[in-house]
Amino acid sequence: MAGRRRVPKHGAVVLCLLLTSLVACGGRPTATDAAEADVQHVLDLRAAAVLDRDGAAVAETGAASWFQDVSAVPLASWAYKVTGVHRTGATATADAELRYQVQGYDQAPVTVARTLDLSLDAAGRWYVKDEKPAKKAPQQLWDQGEVTVVRGRHSIVLGVGQSGERLHAFADLADDAVPAVSDAWGPAWSRHVVVLVPRSLDGMAGLLGSPASSYRGIAAVTTGETGAPAQAPADRIIVNPDAYGLLGNLGRQVVLTHETTHVATRTATTAATPLWLSEGYADWVGYRGSGRTPAEVAPELGEAVSAGRVPKALPSDADFGFGGSASALAMSYEGGWLACRLIADRWGEAKLGEFYRSVGTHRKRPGAVEEAIADVLGTDLASFTTEWRQYLRDQLA
Structure with a gap:
């Protein structure tokens, strides 16, 4: 019959053998599938421990020194999704998506790519040795050190290597900016902002995943998706403390109000x-x-x-x-x-x-x-x- 061709029976055998390394002809999971499932289980336990603020439980899944760095951040959610595991004997590197929300600010999870190094412990369970941003992915603030949190009336300020007094000053500026923006733009926006204050220009660049030279002299930038829907992660106002410190009082307020305007207008931009x-x-x-x-x-x-x-x-x-x-x-x-x-x-x-x-x-x-x-x-x-x-x-x- 034109357009059809009979496949010899041995062809099916060859095809089955070729597929065995991927999914096994009988549908049984491969070693890679099993490793991914095991790693996912460990990361699920790790995520639950982070949300429970249980440092001991985090340590049971692997290295936990970083937990202190993120422990002050108010989290509404924290979850990992394994996207790939590269195993070599008793060690492995996992690619994963970390999805988290800052409570009261993010309407949807922030999603960032992470790389985790793991090894098998004496009981044959995977143990996280290290977690870091994936290649070319931006850092999160806790990757740079212990995060201090200051809350304002309309803002939350997260800082690394900054005094509480300085972070409170940013909260005051943001709290003045929010009603000023609402007065000009209108009240139909979240009317609160997230401000990140890293230790230095290099820290700012790390949060943006770009070279520091790109932002030298820039006091602050706002991250966010153009035309973002209402159900989206909150924009982050990221401060360059090196440049910001050179501004006078008016300049500081103008910069925070400018960046807050970007937050308010994001869905219309x-x-x-x-x-x-x-x-x-x-x-x-x-x-x-x-x-x-x-x-x-x-x-x-x-x-x-x-x-x-x-x-x-x-x-x-x-x-x-x-x-x-x-x-x-x-x-x-x-x-x-x-x-x-x-x-x-x-x-x-x-x-x-x-x-x-x-x-x-x-x-x-x-x-x-x-x-x-x-x-x-x-x-x-x-x-x-x-x-x-x-x-x-x-x-x-």
């Missing part, structure tokens, strides 16, 4: 949202009510405008890259801030928020800003850009 809008809006909220003039907030752009070098277009996403000059990066942030300030001055603060949300409703970047400008502001991008350029001259020249 999508791939369609340009950086000039997301960063400009966060700066607008940060400086809102500060009394600072455009000349004070935008000195780099002011110098360029005074010299007759008025930007021809709104900043592109590429202009916000950390690889260029500090002056050019500052001008991009200042230009975005002044674009948002223009909308608030010319059309009103409510329209600025409506414009931000309208842009984010689009799935893709092309046409998103243009349609939102037409629908919300009643103008077009070319006219808005012309008005923005004149606004720069009026405010900065």
